[in-house]
Amino acid sequence: MRTYALAIAFFAAAGLAPLVVDDAFLLxxxxxxxxxxxxxxxxNIAGGYAGQISLGHSAFFGLGAYAAALCGVRxxxxxxxxxxxxxxxxxxxxxxxxxxxxxxxxxxxxxxxxAVSQVLLxxxxxxxxFTAGSEGIPVPFRAGFWALGIADKRIWVWIVLVxxxxxxxxxxxxxxxxxxxxxxxxREDEDAALSLGVRARRLKVAAIAASAAFTAVCGxxxxxxxxxxxxxxxxxxxxxxxxxxxxxxGGLGTALGPFLGAVLVTTVETWLRAEFGGLGxxxxxxxxxxxxxxxxxxxxxxxxxxxxxxxxx
Amino acid sequence: MRGVTKRxxxxxxxxxxxxxxxxxxxxxxxxxNGAGKSTLFECISGFYAPDEGEVELxxxxxxxLSPDLVCRRGIARTFQKLRPFQGMTVAENVMVGALTRTRDxxxxxxxAHEWLRRVGLSEKANAYARTLSTGQRKRLxxxxxxxxxxxxxxxxxxxGGVDQRSIPALVELVRELHAGGLxxxxxxxxxxxxxxxxxxxxxxxxxxxxxxGAPAAVARSPRVVExxxxxxxxx
Amino acid sequence: xxxVNFAHGEFLMLGMYAAFWAFTLLHADPxxxxxxxxPLFLAVGWGSYALxxxxxxxxxxxxxxxxxxxxxxxLQNLALVLWTGDARFVRTSYYxxxxxxxxxxxxxAQVVAFVLAVALTAAxxxxxxxxxxxxxxxxxxxxxxxxxxxxxxxxxxYALTWAVGITCVxxxxxxxxxxxxxxxxxxxxxxxxxxxxxxxxGLGDMxxxxxAALIIAAVEVIGSYTIGTSWxxxxxxxxxxxxxxxxxxxxxxxxxxxxxxx
Numbered sequence: 070m071r072t073y074a075l076a077i078a079f080f081a082a083a084g085l086a087p088l089v090v091d092d093a094f095l096l097x098x099x100x101x102x103x104x105x106x107x108x109x110x111x112x113n114i115a116g117g118y119a120g121q122i123s124l125g126h127s128a129f130f131g132l133g134a135y136a137a138a139l140c141g142v143r144x145x146x147x148x149x150x151x152x153x154x155x156x157x158x159x160x161x162x163x164x165x166x167x168x169x170x171x172x173x174x175x176x177x178x179x180x181x182x183x184a185v186s187q188v189l190l191x192x193x194x195x196x197x198x199f200t201a202g203s204e205g206i207p208v209p210f211r212a213g214f215w216a217l218g219i220a221d222k223r224i225w226v227w228i229v230l231v232x233x234x235x236x237x238x239x240x241x242x243x244x245x246x247x248x249x250x251x252x253x254x255x256r257e258d259e260d261a262a263l264s265l266g267v268r269a270r271r272l273k274v275a276a277i278a279a280s281a282a283f284t285a286v287c288g289x290x291x292x293x294x295x296x297x298x299x300x301x302x303x304x305x306x307x308x309x310x311x312x313x314x315x316x317x318x319g320g321l322g323t324a325l326g327p328f329l330g331a332v333l334v335t336t337v338e339t340w341l342r343a344e345f346g347g348l349g350x351x352x353x354x355x356x357x358x359x360x361x362x363x364x365x366x367x368x369x370x371x372x373x374x375x376x377x378x379x380x381x382x
Numbered sequence: 383m384r385g386v387t388k389r390x391x392x393x394x395x396x397x398x399x400x401x402x403x404x405x406x407x408x409x410x411x412x413x414x415n416g417a418g419k420s421t422l423f424e425c426i427s428g429f430y431a432p433d434e435g436e437v438e439l440x441x442x443x444x445x446x447l448s449p450d451l452v453c454r455r456g457i458a459r460t461f462q463k464l465r466p467f468q469g470m471t472v473a474e475n476v477m478v479g480a481l482t483r484t485r486d487x488x489x490x491x492x493x494a495h496e497w498l499r500r501v502g503l504s505e506k507a508n509a510y511a512r513t514l515s516t517g518q519r520k521r522l523x524x525x526x527x528x529x530x531x532x533x534x535x536x537x538x539x540x541x542g543g544v545d546q547r548s549i550p551a552l553v554e555l556v557r558e559l560h561a562g563g564l565x566x567x568x569x570x571x572x573x574x575x576x577x578x579x580x581x582x583x584x585x586x587x588x589x590x591x592x593x594x595g596a597p598a599a600v601a602r603s604p605r606v607v608e609x610x611x612x613x614x615x616x617x
Numbered sequence: 618x619x620x621v622n623f624a625h626g627e628f629l630m631l632g633m634y635a636a637f638w639a640f641t642l643l644h645a646d647p648x649x650x651x652x653x654x655x656p657l658f659l660a661v662g663w664g665s666y667a668l669x670x671x672x673x674x675x676x677x678x679x680x681x682x683x684x685x686x687x688x689x690x691x692l693q694n695l696a697l698v699l700w701t702g703d704a705r706f707v708r709t710s711y712y713x714x715x716x717x718x719x720x721x722x723x724x725x726a727q728v729v730a731f732v733l734a735v736a737l738t739a740a741x742x743x744x745x746x747x748x749x750x751x752x753x754x755x756x757x758x759x760x761x762x763x764x765x766x767x768x769x770x771x772x773x774x775y776a777l778t779w780a781v782g783i784t785c786v787x788x789x790x791x792x793x794x795x796x797x798x799x800x801x802x803x804x805x806x807x808x809x810x811x812x813x814x815x816x817x818x819g820l821g822d823m824x825x826x827x828x829a830a831l832i833i834a835a836v837e838v839i840g841s842y843t844i845g846t847s848w849x850x851x852x853x854x855x856x857x858x859x860x861x862x863x864x865x866x867x868x869x870x871x872x873x874x875x876x877x878x879x
Binding site: 245246253254257258260262263264265266267268 | 477
Binding site: 168185187191195306 | 620621623669672673676678679680681682683684686687688689690691692693694695697698801805809812813816848850851854855857858861862865
């Protein structure tokens with residue numbers, strides 16, 4: 070029970086916060102923490118549990134975001150369909166990337182994932198007819214749960230919290246299930262795993278596809294929340310790096326790690342933005358310098374991230 | 383195996399290797415370094431696809447199948463350069479093998495503990511694999527491969543790097559497994575071990591089979607002597 | 618060296634900024650800056666190796682990937698904080714000059730950049746092929762343990778390899794400054810092409826990379842001519858993905874080198 074105390078505390082606090090907190094800014098931060106936590110957790114499924122490091126996950130996020138936005142703008146249907154469509158398309162894309170994962174190892178796979186996300190970025194930015202091009206799509210606000218037009222931030226917290234729990238529990242599942250053990254074996258030593266009868270290739274593809282689907286759902290919800298989809302942001306390499314950053318700082322390959330990482334990353338960012346945003350947005354880059362340094366240091370000296378520091382494995 | 387040939391660039395690692403192994407046999411494979419023994423195992427276990435020739439298991443074609451498929455068909459192997467899953471515990475390592483045969487995690491865990499008991503690693507069950515000594519790692523590798531429930535086990539230098547005192551226990555273990563009905567192909571450099579356990583020995587040299595028969599006969603074969611010790615020693 | 622440097626583009630960016638500041642503050646022509654840039658970036662390369670790369674040269678791929686990614690983030694944002702995100706331009710007097718080569722009208726700066734770049738590449742190639750140090754570098758690349766056994770100080774070779782790489786890309790940045798706008802994130806688009814060229818040409822094959830770069834340029838130009846300029850980048854990115862699917866070892870690389878995980 071003790072090992073889960075922190076997780077229980079985290080989710081309980083997130084769930085109860087809307088009942089006691091009124092401040093819109095704080096609630097907004099909480100929603101973002103949960104969204105980035107989910108995205109980081111989704112990334113973690115591929116990167117942490119399957120060992121397939123990708124810096125192109127923004128491709129899936131963007132697919133989800135666009136799916137939701139286009140549902141509202143072009144097809145006039147509920148963005149919940151967007152969530153489903155985004156997840157479906159992302160799963161297909163994830164399968165393709167999984168195929169690449171079986172042909173490339175290490176950094177070359179990373180480069181391939183970046184290339185894929187950039188193709189989507191350029192496609193979305195140039196395809197005026199379909200996606201309104203590089204101006205992005207403002208997501209129309211239609212009130213009501215079905216249209217995901219929710220003004221009350223507290224409800225948003227709970228919506229995203231449900232997703233967060235699903236992502237968290239999915240990761241836990243990977244720690245205890247048969248597939249999870251096999252996946253861990255593939256991550257440790259693919260050839261040895263193969264010699265033991267583990268279907269390594271298939272597992273890798275499945276992990277990446279699942280990771281893609283979750284990421285897309287995050288993107289779709291985020292698009293509805295924020296109200297605007299900008300292709301240059303939503304498919305950016307920066308965003309992909311951000312998912313991995315939160316997961317690594319929090320604890321690669323742990324279920325709660327991505328969420329802890331998201332807490333740290335998001336709070337520092339929103340605080341700095343509030344403080345320095347007015348002065349000159351370029352100063353906001355300061356915190357990213359810190360993160361870059363933190364990444365370099367942590368990945369070498371504290372590879373287990375915050376979870377490792379807390380739980381001294 | 384029939385006419386198995388494997389080339390790497392200009393080197394023919396295996397050349398026309400042909401032999402049959404009957405169920406329940408314990409066959410030793412010997413040969414000087416570079417004879418192509420490990421390559422043979424790679425061809426059987428699916429890590430390499432032979433350029434020519436066929437590998438069959440009880441009539442079913444194995445040639446060119448992927449390693450995980452080969453394992454599921456009933457052939458397991460150990461590696462000469464040990465490859466434990468470092469970040470997992472000893473028990474978890476064996477579980478990965480067990481999970482190929484059973485879907486239930488708890489059952490796999492029980493089986494893992496059982497195999498650990500048989501190889502004598504029970505007290506290390508919850509230690510991380512990276513903390514094990516070489517001899518212990520050899521036994522872990524063995525337990526892990528056995529957990530997949532193979533009919534044929536390929537042992538690659540199972541006594542390599544193990545200190546002298548531990549060898550008899552390992553040999554005894556191999557004998558027990560054989561007595562239990564397991565078919566074994568054993569690559570070994572240690573001639574004492576091989577002659578002690580093997581009913582039959584196949585000698586490889588420069589990629590070809592140069593002898594195939596009872597241990598005593600093979601040891602005396604002039605080609606084998608020449609391969610190991612050079613021309614001058616052929617009596 | 619078997620390390621992919623995800624901060625590669627950022628050193629290019631630094632080269633471009635170096636040219637910009639030299640031009641703005643000292644009125645130095647970029648091609649003059651080039652001469653200074655070479656030793657400067659050698660030093661930067663050496664320094665960054667000692668500070669950041671040396672501790673991780675023997676660690677896992679993931680650690681290396683994220684270390685260079687972290688470096689990329691630091692450099693990008695350092696530039697952002699110091700010099701803001703505004704695009705800068707190196708407007709030399711010959712900015713708009715063109716030269717006429719048999720009917721084709723070419724931008725002077727681009728031609729000069731091309732010539733110098735090819736010259737530098739040829740020099741590098743010759744260095745790797747014919748000089749003693751070059752042989753040391755290639756030997757270490759092929760088999761690190763054997764190289765150590767031969768008495769080669771692999772640590773220093775790696776430092777040199779890294780520094781040479783940084784110098785090349787820094788010099789490239791200086792050459793590009795008169796042609797392209799300079800801003801903190803300018804590295805990405807170029808580095809992506811660089812990766813594509815290397816993979817297409819075959820990992821570890823310099824001549825291959827050069828040929829591949831020319832192929833990519835051809836594709837880009839033909840693409841922009843037939844399909845329209847807005848889609849040309851998509852074209853070579855898709856080409857890249859297609860290559861990865863069909864022949865990941867590149868045109869001239871060894872089969873299977875991409876699955877060795879570098």
